[in-house]
Each structure stands twice: as structure tokens, then as C-alpha cells.
Amino acid sequence: MDTQHDIALTRALAEIPGPLPPSGVIHIAVPHTSRFTIVGNHLAQHAELSLTAIGIGVHIQSLPAGSKVGIKALAARFAEGETTIAAALRELEAHDYLHRTRERLPNGRMITRTVFCDQPAALLRGGAVMPVAVVPVTPTAVVTPVVPRPVPASAPALPPAPEPTPVPEEAHPPFRVPSRIAPTSPRRPLPQPREPSPELHRAASALLADLRRHAPELVLSEGDVEELVPGAAAWLERGAHPDAIRRALTTELPQPPKYPAKIVRHRLTALLPPPLPGAQELAPVRRTPVTPFQTCEGCDRAFRSPAPGHCRDCRAQHWEAA
Template sequence: MRIHLSARKRAFTVLGNEVLRDRRLSFTARGILAFLLSLPDGAREDVRTLADKNPGLGRRGVAKAVEELIELGYYVRRTVRDEETGQVQTETYVFDTPQPAGAPFPVPAGTGEAEAGKAGAFPKGNKNPEEEPPTPAPAGRAGEEASMVDDTGRAAALLARLGTAEPKLTLGTAEALALAPLAAPWLERGLSELEIRNLLTAGLPPTVHSPRALLADRLIRKLPAPRTRRDAAAPAAPLAECGECRDPLPRGQQSSICAACAGVAALSGPAAVGGMGHVTDHVAALRAVLRGRRVLPTAHA
């Protein structure tokens, strides 16, 4: 099975693998728990509203799954009495880690007057619960922070994909996000994903007990030095051409006519001894060399 995780910068929920893999819970209970933890703080859900959103499960199935969550401490109900009105109401708490019996409850964030609402409703002010408000366009310091967040998201996605190439380095979403700040400098230094993957997966031990610890060490220890920008070499100037035959002239020659056209070609060795026939052949060979068509012969038969 190949797992593919998309890099998310907004509208996501972070859950530990121990929650989603708690075998004491049925898959139905795990799914309901994940759904409840994805809701904004203050949302109101109960067995009836959950059953209405999952017709195939029914209230009995939802109630059974919620009882599993209550038994293990993921879902806690508390009955309180309003001191002013004397009314009794039930408060519900959902946790991503099991709570022992009798554990103290979190202190409410504010002391303002509670707002009444229907079960299944989202907190006031969120007109469209399916979509979060768009992030404003970054400017100045905010733009730099947004760029850092973007690099961190790309780094987390890259680390999450490592397990596809090397199963020994498979990471969970929370682990990839935790290591993302260490991987972001690799992207900032211009390394491609293939280069990073090769550096991180090269020379792995036969058994990797903690992919997160191993990658944290390698991301720090193997971070390449910043790449220096090399200016492109200036192209070589084209060879000047003979004003008569248009053949290329040797570099550094001051005259605008080649030696053959000027009739002053100086030859030495076998070509000078062999007469005019050899002189003509040698001149033709020189032209071919300058044109890049053939290799100058070293001797004549």
C-alpha cells in the first residue's frame, strides 16, 4: 500500500497516530473521534446530530461508538448547575488523548455570558463552516512569515514522501511537520527533491528503529553549504575570416588575408621537402583543421 499525503497550509487537523490506531476503539469510534476533533471549539454535537449526518449508522450505532469513547476517556460529559438561573446543563469535552477518571477539566477561555445554540451548530461568526475565511494577502513582515510557512509546508510534504522511496524512513504527518523546520533550509539552498532524497537515504543501516531521530540527525549534519552563483562564461569571440577565400584565420593573426591567399605559407618538415603538390595538400589540410572538418595529417606517404 502506498500512502500519499498532500501538503496542507490551512484547514487541517493534526492527530497522533496513537489515536487513530487505538485498537481498543472500533473504526466507527475512531472516525467519530476524528470528526469531533476537526470541529472548531464551541461546536455542539450529540448522538442525534451525529446520527442525522450518518444515516447508515443510526442512533444506536453512534451511541455505541460514543460509549466506547466515554469508557476510554476520549469523550467526557459533565453536569453543571447555573448559579444564577439554577438550570442544569451538560458540558461535553473531547480529547485527543485518553483522560483518567477524575482528571480536572480545562478552565474556560473566557468569563463572558454563554450563548445558547442548537445542537450541531457552529460558533457564532462562522457563516460557512465548510470553508475557512481566506488568508489576507501578506505584506512586509507578514509576507516573510507567509513565505516561511510555505517553505515549511513544502518541506513537510517532501519528508512525508520519503517513505515512498525508502520504507525505512516512513513518517507520520505529525512527525513530518515536526521535522519540516530542519528540512526547509535544504529547499532554500536550491536543492531539488531528488537531491535531498538521495542524501537522506544514502547509506542507511540495516534496521532503522526511529526514522524521526535518524532524519533529524541527518538533516542537521548533512546540510550542504550554500551554493555560490557562478556567472556564465563569456562566449568565445568568433574567428576572423580571410578577406579573399573567407576561410577562418588563426587567433591572434593581424593580417586580414590568410597565408595561403597571400602566398607566403611557411612550411617545414616533410611538406616542405615534397614539392608544390605537397604544399597544396598541406594548405588544404590547414584549412580543414581551421574549419573543424578533419585532423591534420602528420606525414605524407
């Protein structure tokens, strides 16, 4: 069997037009006639999704409508645990491939409606939507495009299908995007120093490159360091000590950290301290002096006066007597 396989592989490589690449993968493309799913490169080569999330996304897209795609169902199908699968589903939700909503059926039962969109970016732009097959009463329903299967050449000829009866346009309401498919809030930008300088850039670059000495998990590439330098420079410009910045970036890291550069970027943005206050802000507040209360020496009435004596009425009586 191995010999036949090697011969077939050698023959297929010989039929590839043009010279073979010196390194890297070589594709042998055999046309599919059944049991295939069209997957966009935006999902298969997604720059921010993990490999687990991409694999689960491709698996869900290949399933028929009505298939169970909950955490327990996927954990029973694959070797990954429920925690890993739940994290991958959250990744797909964050990038609008997967949408899960709670709905109440007419009988009062609560269900989770699961919708998988194979091109979320095109859907948000108002692109065309293929006909879909939906199973509305299953606890977890997946919406997948209905792809017609090719008819084998040896199949008997079928009678022509009757002409479809025209249906009024009102019978087909337009596809409405659920509220959960709305664009998420944009990511907060990386802090930038107000007055960048070569010295500030050099100190921030050295601080980021030195992180791996204090946390071996935070190994940043040269490109990551160059991209994150403005955030570290903003901290230094605001008077943060390098040791304080280092503790903020290396304390209580997730184990294992999958994306060190993203962790550093998030902490540089979310934990940015405020600018140091100036001398005017730190000056003590001047309070208006308050005139103290005095007790009248004639009637024991309380009145405000900088010095002891008589109240207004007693002073008037003394003036009249005089």
C-alpha cells in the first residue's frame, strides 16, 4: 500500500505545471465532487484567531443545519477539553463568526439560538445572503448555506421540474442582521507620548526588550517592540519608574500566555497612569477665614465677632444710655 501511495504521489507531482518551489508546502488539488465545504481564507488564515478557533469554525461551517454545536457536544467529538472549546467559541463570537442568543419559544421554553456566519465582514457591509436552511425548534440550531450537490453522470435523467409559482415580494422579508452582529466597539489605541524624543524612544525600547529577563514568557519580537515603544514611552513621560512599569507588565500573567505582545499592549493601554500633577495642583487650598462665635457679656447671646464684647442689641442699649 505504501508503494502504491508513493507512486501515485510521484505521478501527481510530475503533473504539476512549472518548477516546484524549493521549500514550503506543495498543494496537490483534486476537485471534490461530494462532501465538501467552501471555507474563505479570511477564516482559514485569520491573523487573530487561534488554531483551535479556526478548526472549530471550519467544523461548524461544515455541519448541516440543526447540528448541536454546544460546548459539551464539541467536547464529546474532539479531544480538546470544555475550557479550550469555550475559549475558542468566544474568539469566534468576538470576530462575529458565531452569535448565540437566548430566545423564548411559544410554549415558554428558553433555548439558545446559534447562528454561524461564513462571511461576517460581507454581511455587515450589506452583502447578498444565500438561501439558508434553519431548524427553529432545536435547542441549538446552526444556519449554513444550502449548496446543491452535483448529480453523477450515470444517474438517470429526471423529469423537468415544474415552473415555480411566483411569490409576492412581501412574502420574503429582507434578511435583518441581529443586534448581536452589530460591530463591536473599536479597540482602544495604544498610548502615545506628547513630546517624543530619541532618548525616550531608546529607554522604552530597552525596557520592553528587557522584559524577558524578568518574565521568560514575555518574549517579544523586534517588530513587537517597535510597535509597543510609544506605549512604554507614554508611561515614562508621565513619570512612571521603570521598575513600576516592569511590575505592571509581568505580574500575574496567564499561564501559558499565548500572545505576549497582545498582553503587553493591553496592559500598557488599560493601566496607563495619569500625568503627574504640577506644583499648582499640589498647592494647599486656601480657605476663607471664618469669624468665630462670641458670647455676649450682657445677655449671654451668641454672636460672631473677632473679639469678645457685647452683641448688637446690647451695644445699642449702651449707646442710648450714654
